[in-house]
Amino acid sequence: MKEILVLAEHRMGELRDVTLEMLSKGRELAQALDAQLVAGLLGRDVAVFSETLKKWAHQVLVVDDSKLENFNADAYQKVLGDIIKKRQPGLTMIGHTSFGVDLAPPLATQLGIPLITDCVDIQLKDGAPLATRQVYGGKLISEVSFVGTPCMVTLRQGAFPVEESDLKGKIAAVDSPLTEEITCRKFLQYVEAVVGDVDITQADIIVSVGRGIREEKNMPIVEGLAEAMGGVLACSRPITDSGWLSSDRQVGQSGRTVKPKVYVAVGISGAFQHITGMSGAETIVAINRDPNAPIFSVAHYGIVGDLFQVVPALTEKIAEAKEN
Amino acid sequence: MDIVVCVKQVPLTAEAEVMVDDTGRDIKKERLVFDVNEADNYAVEEALLLTEKFGGTITLVTMGPESADKTIRSLLAKGTHEAVRLTDEHFAQSDAFATAKTLAGALKTIKFDLVLTGCYASDDGYSQVGATLAELLELPHATMVTGLQILDGKAKIERELEGGTHELLEIELPAVLTIQTGINEPRYASILGLRKAMKKPIKVMSLKDLGLTENEVGRAGSKTILERLSVPPKGEGAQILEGAPEEVSTKLAEIFRERGVV
Ligand SMILES: Cc1cc2nc3c(=O)[nH]c(=O)nc-3n(C[C@H](O)[C@H](O)[C@H](O)COP(=O)(O)OP(=O)(O)OC[C@H]3O[C@@H](n4cnc5c(N)ncnc54)[C@H](O)[C@@H]3O)c2cc1C
Ligand SMILES: Nc1ncnc2c1ncn2[C@@H]1O[C@H](COP(=O)(O)O)[C@@H](O)[C@H]1O
Numbered sequence: 001m002k003e004i005l006v007l008a009e010h011r012m013g014e015l016r017d018v019t020l021e022m023l024s025k026g027r028e029l030a031q032a033l034d035a036q037l038v039a040g041l042l043g044r045d046v047a048v049f050s051e052t053l054k055k056w057a058h059q060v061l062v063v064d065d066s067k068l069e070n071f072n073a074d075a076y077q078k079v080l081g082d083i084i085k086k087r088q089p090g091l092t093m094i095g096h097t098s099f100g101v102d103l104a105p106p107l108a109t110q111l112g113i114p115l116i117t118d119c120v121d122i123q124l125k126d127g128a129p130l131a132t133r134q135v136y137g138g139k140l141i142s143e144v145s146f147v148g149t150p151c152m153v154t155l156r157q158g159a160f161p162v163e164e165s166d167l168k169g170k171i172a173a174v175d176s177p178l179t180e181e182i183t184c185r186k187f188l189q190y191v192e193a194v195v196g197d198v199d200i201t202q203a204d205i206i207v208s209v210g211r212g213i214r215e216e217k218n219m220p221i222v223e224g225l226a227e228a229m230g231g232v233l234a235c236s237r238p239i240t241d242s243g244w245l246s247s248d249r250q251v252g253q254s255g256r257t258v259k260p261k262v263y264v265a266v267g268i269s270g271a272f273q274h275i276t277g278m279s280g281a282e283t284i285v286a287i288n289r290d291p292n293a294p295i296f297s298v299a300h301y302g303i304v305g306d307l308f309q310v311v312p313a314l315t316e317k318i319a320e321a322k323e324n
Numbered sequence: 325m326d327i328v329v330c331v332k333q334v335p336l337t338a339e340a341e342v343m344v345d346d347t348g349r350d351i352k353k354e355r356l357v358f359d360v361n362e363a364d365n366y367a368v369e370e371a372l373l374l375t376e377k378f379g380g381t382i383t384l385v386t387m388g389p390e391s392a393d394k395t396i397r398s399l400l401a402k403g404t405h406e407a408v409r410l411t412d413e414h415f416a417q418s419d420a421f422a423t424a425k426t427l428a429g430a431l432k433t434i435k436f437d438l439v440l441t442g443c444y445a446s447d448d449g450y451s452q453v454g455a456t457l458a459e460l461l462e463l464p465h466a467t468m469v470t471g472l473q474i475l476d477g478k479a480k481i482e483r484e485l486e487g488g489t490h491e492l493l494e495i496e497l498p499a500v501l502t503i504q505t506g507i508n509e510p511r512y513a514s515i516l517g518l519r520k521a522m523k524k525p526i527k528v529m530s531l532k533d534l535g536l537t538e539n540e541v542g543r544a545g546s547k548t549i550l551e552r553l554s555v556p557p558k559g560e561g562a563q564i565l566e567g568a569p570e571e572v573s574t575k576l577a578e579i580f581r582e583r584g585v586v
Pocket of ligand 2: 330331332363364385386388420440442443445446448449451452454
């Protein structure tokens, strides 16, 4: 393998974390394979990012085009597809982000190359990449290989640590192959997250409720615990999907990232998309009746039991403890 | 507006113990309950809302075993019109690409204005089939759709990004959209609907009906190979507090008190 290509991801003027995470993993693989690590940077007026990227790559390819100002999978597919056809990188890495899941599948299909999505690790086995993924909500892991190279992966956000790097990569401008605007798909605008009356990102104590609560009429059970603890109520995605709490209360990848002193997860299984938003909490307590729930692997304290019995009892004990 | 919805029957594993079978490449299915993939349920609801507004038919397409009929019927019971099940021993061990290839083969035999899929299957979680299907059908696509409006042959779409941010875009139809959970409120089937659905035919198609060869489907048509499934190594994990609810609550309240939380 001569080359590993990493697609830099940025949005609204900021390089997204997954970019340096991918480059860090990419550098490790490039070293093992004696390959060049190349960062692909597509956008408009993105020179600022190339200064950062060159520390993490042997080369930074910059395609600067007003038609790439906002992410458009069709435009990116054309540009990146041309680069891959020309340079034939053995491995292309894209973030497993909203942006990556929109781009990578059609791109790999167009190129006729294998794609493994949402990888949490990539190892080399006899010189060929072998991907590790999580399946069944994190209850099992799978190892997946590619049928031939070149190949493509999308990497899970937050799964790869950023390693310091001081490469002095060359920056090279590449002409944009886009001759006209893409018409079948048009970006209109971003809609930023709403901030409601309670900002869970600022809370010290969070009681977070998941699908285990079963019905909206049961919500007072967890509200009571939050109140007794002097904390705020947050939730996993199914609760906001059902409209039982507003979206600004949702913790996780598509919700908020919180760092409270205490996070009590009630009836939450611990899917990665949830964990990524709360694993930074100082003390994590999980209440779940499934002893194999993945939440117990990030929690510090666990109670295996029925929340409908445990939460009311806990609420009472905390109220008592406060009185003393 | 004629709509195809691709739906997958998946095991419900949030509360079940998931065990690897003897092949090391699949799970033991005997004790698991199967139902429609969560996101696909929202895709079906979106299709129902659109056909209620614009007329037209909804065709469900699934690749899976005969036992998927139970799930298909529960969706027919909500008022979707037709169903196609793709079943053939050659489809076994399909990766996301081979799955999309097989679905595309079926879709070439159906007339539609819009294709909806879920954005993510809760079993293998590729988030890949829908957008791959779009490329194979040479149609525009948008993934992780959380809002959809149809106006003059175009779709105005809200897509979910990270951290609560969304983007709005416009896309020409026909297109393939992958639907994210929370876009609507899926309805429940009525008893009458369920009774009617028992009588609706489910069309079964096999490899020879799809205009594809053995080498294009299943493991032979896959570009990736699942080598091994395993239970993740137990990390340090939580300190489990043991005892009756009263007892564990006392212990936890004490821990909170020591840490100055309450
Ligand atoms: C692109 C994408 C983005 C996503 N973003 C987010 C996000 O931001 N945040 C998020 O949370 N999810 C997100 N998800 C969804 C995520 O994958 C999971 O589906 C979700 O987190 C599951 O929520 P849950 O744990 O509440 O429900 P489930 O997984 O259904 O778990 C319910 C849990 O409750 C337990 N339980 C049931 N009854 C009881 C009882 N009586 N007592 C005790 N325990 C009980 C069960 O054992 C189970 O562990 C996203 C998914 C995708 C594809
Ligand atoms: N076997 C299948 N039959 C029908 N649709 C499927 C199948 N597998 C995946 N899909 C569709 O593709 C979506 C995304 O799946 P995945 O890419 O595996 O996460 C699902 O939500 C379904 O709508």
